Amino acid sequence: MPSRFAPEPTLPAGQPERLAVLLCNLGTPDAPTPSAVQRYLAEFLSDDRVVEIPKPVWKLILHGVILRKRPKESAAKYATVWDAELGSPLLHWTRRQAEILQEWMQGAGYDVLVGFAMRYGKPSIAKQLDALKAQGATRILILPLYPQYSGTTTASVCDAVYDWAKTQRHIPELRFVHRYHNDPGYIQALAQRVVQHWQAHGMGRHLVMSFHGVPERTRDLGDPYQSECLETARLLAECLGLPQERFTVTFQSRFGKAKWLEPYTEPSLVALAQAGIQGVDVICPGFTSDCLETLEEIGQEARHAYLQAGGKQFHFIPCLNDTPHWIDALRTLTLRHTAGWPVQPYTAPVQEPAAAPEPAPAPAAEHSAAAETAQAAPTAPTVPAAPSSAQPSTEA
Ligand SMILES: C=CC1=C(C)c2cc3[nH]c(cc4nc(cc5[nH]c(cc1n2)c(C)c5CCC(=O)O)C(CCC(=O)O)=C4C)c(C)c3C=C
Ligand SMILES: [Fe+2]
Ligand SMILES: [Fe+2]
Numbered sequence: 001m002p003s004r005f006a007p008e009p010t011l012p013a014g015q016p017e018r019l020a021v022l023l024c025n026l027g028t029p030d031a032p033t034p035s036a037v038q039r040y041l042a043e044f045l046s047d048d049r050v051v052e053i054p055k056p057v058w059k060l061i062l063h064g065v066i067l068r069k070r071p072k073e074s075a076a077k078y079a080t081v082w083d084a085e086l087g088s089p090l091l092h093w094t095r096r097q098a099e100i101l102q103e104w105m106q107g108a109g110y111d112v113l114v115g116f117a118m119r120y121g122k123p124s125i126a127k128q129l130d131a132l133k134a135q136g137a138t139r140i141l142i143l144p145l146y147p148q149y150s151g152t153t154t155a156s157v158c159d160a161v162y163d164w165a166k167t168q169r170h171i172p173e174l175r176f177v178h179r180y181h182n183d184p185g186y187i188q189a190l191a192q193r194v195v196q197h198w199q200a201h202g203m204g205r206h207l208v209m210s211f212h213g214v215p216e217r218t219r220d221l222g223d224p225y226q227s228e229c230l231e232t233a234r235l236l237a238e239c240l241g242l243p244q245e246r247f248t249v250t251f252q253s254r255f256g257k258a259k260w261l262e263p264y265t266e267p268s269l270v271a272l273a274q275a276g277i278q279g280v281d282v283i284c285p286g287f288t289s290d291c292l293e294t295l296e297e298i299g300q301e302a303r304h305a306y307l308q309a310g311g312k313q314f315h316f317i318p319c320l321n322d323t324p325h326w327i328d329a330l331r332t333l334t335l336r337h338t339a340g341w342p343v344q345p346y347t348a349p350v351q352e353p354a355a356a357p358e359p360a361p362a363p364a365a366e367h368s369a370a371a372e373t374a375q376a377a378p379t380a381p382t383v384p385a386a387p388s389s390a391q392p393s394t395e396a
Helices: 034-045 055-081 089-107 125-134 154-165 184-201 216-220 225-240 265-274 292-308 324-337 369-374
Strands: 019-027 112-120 139-144 173-176 206-212 247-252 279-283 313-316
Touching: 019 034, 019 089, 019 125, 034 055, 034 112, 055 292, 089 112, 089 292, 089 324, 112 125, 112 154, 125 154, 139 154, 139 324, 154 173, 184 225, 184 279, 184 324, 206 225, 206 265, 206 292, 216 225, 225 247, 247 265, 247 292, 265 279, 265 292, 279 292, 292 313
Parallel strands: 019 112, 019 139, 139 173, 206 247, 206 279, 279 313
Antiparallel strands: none
């Protein structure tokens, strides 16, 4: 009789435990074409975590209106940010983060497998969990690349993992990181990004921190996302030494006719230009990788609106992407959330038969949050310092 579970090898008792981390991001189309974008949007917008409209009504709107019109418009926007060689920026940066984190973990002596997956599109969470399991992972940390928890994003990643687990006879031990909106490593990585930008381009009169929006109703139903965004913004401003009148928190990417979190990014930028604030820096702290929403919606559309309204200098500060402080924050989050899960020390593959056994590198079989401070990252970052004066550059 066929089993409802995926086939499993029969393993002898005493198999070694193996630790893995799966970085999960939102997802992106396979190509900047209307048909690929339509496939992606159909999967994304059919998730009832993302759109909470009664299914029969939403199906009619989605298939009758949205999937007929939006793919063509969105594909044209994707085409402006797509790299001929690297493809989707979101996919490229997410892959790089996983690759570098893997190197850093091994460099620090941890035998931890690092993978990445997309909630919608490819590579899927189920496929990547299969791959980690096939490589021997018995303990998997799910690390969504969303610093602020939302039912629309983080919980949807959890759904996909639970759905996969339902198909498995032998489920690996699973842990989830739900939020790190106030994590010192994440805040310092953002601050470092801003400071480096100011050092290279001068400091704008005003810093706009733009987060992806969600419907207001989502917040009113108990989603903690907005308050976590506001806390991230407060901590970042504090780290930068910015007084309240020098920064604004806004929400972008409104979809549909309902009210979303306010203030909206583009009208706020227009209002700043009209109020005579001629130089702005814009950062998107909720996005850990550059993507359509940062490069096109902010870097192109919002820039245009601000300049049209009389603004003079618009500087978009890129996302954390593969910056060393961010990878270090991911490394620390991984170690903290896997504390107590024994890991094997990493030993590089042996090229020739070794004459005598080498002593295993640190750490010992167990690691803990205390041990993580003893492990230096290959490039140890310095704590970002806020600029000594909060004066705008002469460009403003
Ligand atoms: C329909 C409702 C949407 C909700 C709710 C939503 C929440 C949400 N999204 C992100 C992060 C990203 N969204 C991206 C693209 C994107 N988002 C929506 C809609 C909702 N998002 C759409 C329809 C799209 C596709 C583009 C378009 O047609 O406009 C992306 C970029 C993907 C890429 O390929 O570059 C990201 C990242 C968060 C963090 C969030 C809630 C907190
Ligand atoms: Fe979105
Ligand atoms: Fe957008």
